[in-house]
Amino acid sequence: MASAIETTPTSIPPARRVPDRFRAVMALVAAVAPVILVVIVVILFQQAVPAVRHFGLGFLIGTVWNPVTESFGALPAIFGTVTTSFMALAIAIPVGVAVAIFLAEQGQQAIRGLIGTGIELLAAIPSVVYGIWALYVLAPWSYEHLEIPISERLGFITYLTQPAVRGLFNAALVLAIMILPTLTAVSRDVIRAVPRGLRENAIALGATWWETTWHVILPSARAGIFGATILALGRALGETIAVTMVIGNRYAIPPTIFSPAYTLASVIANEFNEATGTLYPAALIELGLVLILVTVVVNIVALLLVNSTSRDARLTA
Amino acid sequence: MNRNSRRRYASTTWLVVTYALTLLALVPLGLVLWFTVVKGLPPVLHPEFFTNAFRPVGVPGAGISHAIVGSGILVGLASLMAIPIGILGGVYLAEYGIARWAAWVRLASDVLVGTPSIAIGLFAYALFVVPVHHFSGVAGSIALAILMLPIIIRTTEGAVALIPHGLRESGLALGLPRWRVSLQLILPAAAPGVITGVLLAVARASGETAPLLFTSFGNTLFSVDATHAIQALPLTVYQYALLPYKSLQDQAWGAALVLVAMVLAINLLSRWVLRRQIRLAGQL
Numbered sequence: 097m098a099s100a101i102e103t104t105p106t107s108i109p110p111a112r113r114v115p116d117r118f119r120a121v122m123a124l125v126a127a128v129a130p131v132i133l134v135v136i137v138v139i140l141f142q143q144a145v146p147a148v149r150h151f152g153l154g155f156l157i158g159t160v161w162n163p164v165t166e167s168f169g170a171l172p173a174i175f176g177t178v179t180t181s182f183m184a185l186a187i188a189i190p191v192g193v194a195v196a197i198f199l200a201e202q203g204q205q206a207i208r209g210l211i212g213t214g215i216e217l218l219a220a221i222p223s224v225v226y227g228i229w230a231l232y233v234l235a236p237w238s239y240e241h242l243e244i245p246i247s248e249r250l251g252f253i254t255y256l257t258q259p260a261v262r263g264l265f266n267a268a269l270v271l272a273i274m275i276l277p278t279l280t281a282v283s284r285d286v287i288r289a290v291p292r293g294l295r296e297n298a299i300a301l302g303a304t305w306w307e308t309t310w311h312v313i314l315p316s317a318r319a320g321i322f323g324a325t326i327l328a329l330g331r332a333l334g335e336t337i338a339v340t341m342v343i344g345n346r347y348a349i350p351p352t353i354f355s356p357a358y359t360l361a362s363v364i365a366n367e368f369n370e371a372t373g374t375l376y377p378a379a380l381i382e383l384g385l386v387l388i389l390v391t392v393v394v395n396i397v398a399l400l401l402v403n404s405t406s407r408d409a410r411l412t413a
Numbered sequence: 414m415n416r417n418s419r420r421r422y423a424s425t426t427w428l429v430v431t432y433a434l435t436l437l438a439l440v441p442l443g444l445v446l447w448f449t450v451v452k453g454l455p456p457v458l459h460p461e462f463f464t465n466a467f468r469p470v471g472v473p474g475a476g477i478s479h480a481i482v483g484s485g486i487l488v489g490l491a492s493l494m495a496i497p498i499g500i501l502g503g504v505y506l507a508e509y510g511i512a513r514w515a516a517w518v519r520l521a522s523d524v525l526v527g528t529p530s531i532a533i534g535l536f537a538y539a540l541f542v543v544p545v546h547h548f549s550g551v552a553g554s555i556a557l558a559i560l561m562l563p564i565i566i567r568t569t570e571g572a573v574a575l576i577p578h579g580l581r582e583s584g585l586a587l588g589l590p591r592w593r594v595s596l597q598l599i600l601p602a603a604a605p606g607v608i609t610g611v612l613l614a615v616a617r618a619s620g621e622t623a624p625l626l627f628t629s630f631g632n633t634l635f636s637v638d639a640t641h642a643i644q645a646l647p648l649t650v651y652q653y654a655l656l657p658y659k660s661l662q663d664q665a666w667g668a669a670l671v672l673v674a675m676v677l678a679i680n681l682l683s684r685w686v687l688r689r690q691i692r693l694a695g696q697l
Binding site: 110116118119122123125126128129130132135137139140141143154157171190191192195197198211213214215216217218220221222224225226227228229231232233234273276280292297304305306307309310311324327330331333334335336337341352361364365368380384385387388394396398399 | 419423424426427428431434437439441442444448477495496498502504506508512514515518520521522523524525528532533535536538591592616617619621622623626627647650655662663666669672673677680
């Protein structure tokens with residue numbers, strides 16, 4: 097019995113696509129951001145070519161920085177940048193995560209709002225103001241009340257001797273204060289994004305506040321907090337002025353954590369205006385290129401991590 | 414002590430630790446503000462601090478008028494460049510946010526926010542100082558504009574996204590073209606949020622030193638010529654603070670106080686504007 101009604105599918109006429117000129121113009125304007133980013137990297141690379149050609153990859157592991165003999169190596173600056181940043185993270189993470197937990201709790205909105213505002217204002221203070229404060233207030237204080245006692249008590253560890261007013265440790269201390277707002281704000285948002293159900297389940301099972309926080313909230317926010325940490329790392333790596341004012345400006349791998357040192361950004365800030373010839377400025381720009389490439393990678397990784405946790409949170413909510 | 418009271422005890426302890434660390438985080442804010450006010454107030458109290466320019470050490474009546482005017486010019490020029498592009502870019506992200514290109518723009522803006530400002534300074538030096546063979550305020554303001562751009566893009570996007578869909582749909586239902594809906598209907602409704610972003614960007618740009626080191630460079634003379642070297646407030650703080658003269662160090666603190674007062678005022682203003690926006694969006 098073939099009584100099925102014969103139907104021939106009538107093709108739907110394709111929608112008349114009006115070229116969206118507005119959209120095209122807007123996309124073009126918005127393109128400025130990615131284009132600038134690419135152009136910055138390309139221009140810096142092009143400017144660094146003499147140094148890249150001359151030193152090759154040896155530039156990254158060389159330890160000498162001598163403008164007179166024109167031999168340049170980046171290792172001490174890279175070392176200084178990396179150690180100050182990681183020391184700053186070590187100081188800032190416990191504080192930042194604690195503040196984030198505090199801010200993400202419900203209730204007492206007025207106090208939380210006030211403290212949140214305070215932390216955000218910390219981010220608004222210009223880097224150079226932290227610099228002058230660190231130079232005249234924080235570094236002398238830390239020298240007297242942290243570095244000397246530590247080196248006296250723990251002096252048997254070689255890395256904890258030779259206190260100095262300007263050095264790695266004090267630079268890390270300022271950096272820790274400066275990255276705290278980034279760390280806190282992003283961690284708070286990530287912790288807030290943890291579905292309420294998880295918290296309520298834990299409480300319903302009889303978990304205390306701390307057990308809920310430590311065993312339930314923080315593990316599910318882990319990737320996001322890690323992302324916040326890396327974002328803060330990116331800020332710390334690139335921070336220039338405040339660090340330049342207290343790091344001590346000594347181009348060598350520092351023997352102890354208190355010793356004067358140098359960072360990529362500080363070398364550029366201090367020496368670029370006096371750099372003559374072709375190789376010297378090119379070497380400084382290559383330091384800048386190293387710095388920007390590292391921070392771009394660090395930032396992209398951090399953004400992926402932060403975005404993935406808030407997406408996971410949305411999906412499970 | 415039984416197990417449960419131990420658990421409760423541990424929980425309270427950690428709660429106290431959390432609160433203590435939170436208070437600890439606020440200590441630097443208090444200290445920075447306190448010392449900036451205490452050390453910066455004496456020079457700021459003299460009116461000539463705001464009306465005179467640099468004077469050699471030992472000559473009384475030195476001021477920072479050249480830096481204040483210079484900062485105004487640099488940030489003003491940077492705003493002229495960054496604000497229109499930033500706002501349009503942000504509207505694009507909010508209106509066509511699902512496009513693949515939009516994702517790239519968003520990623521680039523977020524990366525640009527985290528790019529070291531000193532590298533942006535090097536870039537501006539290579540592109541705008543080297544060809545003309547002298548330092549220039551214009552190069553400095555281009556560097557500042559690059560710093561401001563991503564902030565404006567992202568906050569504009571956020572502000573526009575807050576506007577309820579109903580407004581857009583009613584505009585389209587009336588037969589308005591997309592551009593009029595976006596720019597004449599949605600954007601004005603999102604104005605307070607957009608202004609917040611602009612203010613934050615201005616505050617950030619006014620405080621930046623690193624991008625100006627090799628571009629606007631600094632100038633001890635009073636100058637309004639943006640095509641040559643020009644002084645800026647953060648440069649003043651940086652340069653004077655590192656010099657071994659007490660009088661210049663005092664001026665550095667004074668300039669720091671002016672800078673902090675300005676930046677914090679802009680920030681608090683932006684917060685107030687933002688609250689209005691959230692209320693307004695709620696009413697729509």
